[in-house]
Each structure stands twice: as structure tokens, then as C-alpha cells.
Amino acid sequence: MKKKILIICSLLTLLVIGLFIGAMQYSVKIDNSLSQKEKRIIPVWKDLLNLTNLRLIAIKDLYQNHNCDYNKHIKSIDSIIIEKRLSEDYMKKNFHPLELEANIILLELYNCKGADKIQFDLLLKPYNDSLNLKTKKYNSLVESYNNEVFKFPNTFFIDFEKYKSKRFIRIDYSNSLENEVKKQKNIENWIETGDLPNDK
Numbered sequence: 001m002k003k004k005i006l007i008i009c010s011l012l013t014l015l016v017i018g019l020f021i022g023a024m025q026y027s028v029k030i031d032n033s034l035s036q037k038e039k040r041i042i043p044v045w046k047d048l049l050n051l052t053n054l055r056l057i058a059i060k061d062l063y064q065n066h067n068c069d070y071n072k073h074i075k076s077i078d079s080i081i082i083e084k085r086l087s088e089d090y091m092k093k094n095f096h097p098l099e100l101e102a103n104i105i106l107l108e109l110y111n112c113k114g115a116d117k118i119q120f121d122l123l124l125k126p127y128n129d130s131l132n133l134k135t136k137k138y139n140s141l142v143e144s145y146n147n148e149v150f151k152f153p154n155t156f157f158i159d160f161e162k163y164k165s166k167r168f169i170r171i172d173y174s175n176s177l178e179n180e181v182k183k184q185k186n187i188e189n190w191i192e193t194g195d196l197p198n199d200k
Contacts (some may be wrong), residue, residue, distance in 0.1 A: 013032050032156050034163050037145040041166070044138045048169070049091065050101060051134060053081050055127040062120060066112060076105060092167065100160045100184040101172055107177050128173035142166045 060077045080098050084091060106124075110117050146165050149156060170187060172180060 030158060034145065034148060034158070035143065037148065038182065039164075041138070041141045041145060044134060045143060048138055049084050049095075050133070051127065051131050052102070053084055055131065056081055056102055058124060058127060059102065059109065063109055066109070066115065076101065095169070096167075096171070096184065097188060100181065100188060103181050103184065105178060107181050110177060131168050131171075131173040135171065135173070138180065139168050142168055146173070 056077055063077075080102055083094065083098055109115060112119060149158060149163055149165050172186065175183070
């Protein structure tokens, strides 16, 4: 009887050790996979930030060339560019609000007296097209990353301080500027208050 108990205990111990080793190996595998996915996201993210800053500089030049309340917005534009050079964690939280602010400034330029909207569209089109392509690539990489973060049983093995889900970029730079500003305002309001546009 004692021999049987000893055998059972030994088997259980081996099973526990085996499960522990398996869990550790699986955890390392997930960590490596997410680390690789994150490394692919980082350069695309940096390219996005750089492109948005180049677009902002182009907007700044348009304001200067068209004498449209230039002094009113120059500090805001410079401030946005400076903020986008802050830490990555800061930008993860503030990318959308800063882009909304930039688009509101651009919308005011479009509404300026004597503004040539067609010319503005032509000048900004290369930036907008590049941003849409880069956004599409970024969102594709983020989708793959987020799917792995939330996939069962990965959630039991991930260090969520190290690997957090990432927000998709929901900005369409080819959309009508007025519609895009309205959409972004609604999204940011929903994030902040939980209220949908028709909620009253």
C-alpha cells in the first residue's frame, strides 16, 4: 500500500513539474512572439508620428502664406509638434486628441475668407495619402498584436505591465475634413464620458 502511495505521489510530482516546465516554456514563447510583434510596430509608429509632424508643418506654412489668423494658431501648431516628441507612453494616450486639435486648426484655415480649398487639398494630399497607407499598416500590425494578447490561454501567462493592448488609429485622412473632425470629437467624447452622440 505504501509503495502504491509513493508511486502515485511521485507521478503527481512529475506531473506538476512537467506542467510547470510546460507553462514556463509557453510563457517564454508568448513573450518572444509579442516582443517581435512590438518591434515591428515601433518603426511604423515612429514613421506615423513623423508624417503627422510634416503635415503639421505644411499646415503651418499654409497659415503663414495665407495670412489667416496666423498668430492665433502658430503657438498651437508648435505646441502639438513639441508634444509629439515626448515619451511614447504619452503619445499612446494623446495621439488622437492632438490630431483632432490639428484638424480643427486646419478646418479653421479652410473656412478662412478667400481660402482656396482645392489648392489646400492638392498640397496636403501627399501627406494624407501617406498617412492613410501607414495607418493601415499600423492597424494591421496592432490587430495581430492585440489578438495574441487576448487569445486564450495567453491571458494567463502575459505580463500585462509589459504587454498592454494598443489602440487602433481611427483617423481617415482622406475623409472630408469637417466630417472627420466631427467623427473624432464624438469618439473622444465617448472615451471621456461614455456618451454616444445621440445619448441625452
